[in-house]
Amino acid sequence: MFFDPMYFVFALPALLFGLWAQWRVKSALKKYSQERVYSGMSGSEIARRILDSRNLRDVRVEPTQGFLSDHYDPSTRVLRLSPQVYQGNSVAAAGIAAHETGHALQHAEGYMPLQIRTFMVPTVQIGSWLGPIIFMVGLFTTRLFGTTLAWVGLALFGATALFALVTLPVELDASKRAREILTTQGFVYQGQLDGVSRVLNAAALTYVAAAVQSLSTLMYYAFLLTGFGRDD
Ligand SMILES: [Zn+2]
Numbered sequence: 001m002f003f004d005p006m007y008f009v010f011a012l013p014a015l016l017f018g019l020w021a022q023w024r025v026k027s028a029l030k031k032y033s034q035e036r037v038y039s040g041m042s043g044s045e046i047a048r049r050i051l052d053s054r055n056l057r058d059v060r061v062e063p064t065q066g067f068l069s070d071h072y073d074p075s076t077r078v079l080r081l082s083p084q085v086y087q088g089n090s091v092a093a094a095g096i097a098a099h100e101t102g103h104a105l106q107h108a109e110g111y112m113p114l115q116i117r118t119f120m121v122p123t124v125q126i127g128s129w130l131g132p133i134i135f136m137v138g139l140f141t142t143r144l145f146g147t148t149l150a151w152v153g154l155a156l157f158g159a160t161a162l163f164a165l166v167t168l169p170v171e172l173d174a175s176k177r178a179r180e181i182l183t184t185q186g187f188v189y190q191g192q193l194d195g196v197s198r199v200l201n202a203a204a205l206t207y208v209a210a211a212v213q214s215l216s217t218l219m220y221y222a223f224l225l226t227g228f229g230r231d232d
Contacts, residue, residue, distance in 0.1 A: 043097030131157030
């Protein structure tokens, strides 16, 4: 495709925001991976303890490879923690482990935004790559199809942006649960909660950045489509 400087007008602010968010995560992790958590327990021990206290003994906690690859898988009901979190007994590890456990609690309670998010996954997996292709094909075949095909591509990609937005309340709620649990169950003392918050807030920023990125791509598509054929 030809080079379009307008793309950068839409994409650059979101890209810079994303880089800034990643830098925030790295610096928060660097600092709070050094500080030992009050309870001295590892991320996996904390997750296990929280799950057991909520009668979720059948939810498994497993180690997984990769930096910040921590996640809860609702389809298998497995909580997978990265090596630093699984074994680590730092404030950062405790915060991330409790956050991921928060997703398991959301799932067990049938927390609505998580259900919507899970329901959207198949559409998003297809829409995120097929949407842009259909959109571009549609944009160059307007003589054949009018703008209909391009709008279909835009709508399909729009599901990705919607997914990124639905992710935000899910992530913020998991972090809120993590902070509450960590203090009420005595894993961290009050003074360490600030470190937990910094790590989790920085992680939340990366989700905000992802949402901004897909929304700005969506706006760029809409800009191309509504402006198509007007000024050439
Ligand atoms: Zn999360």
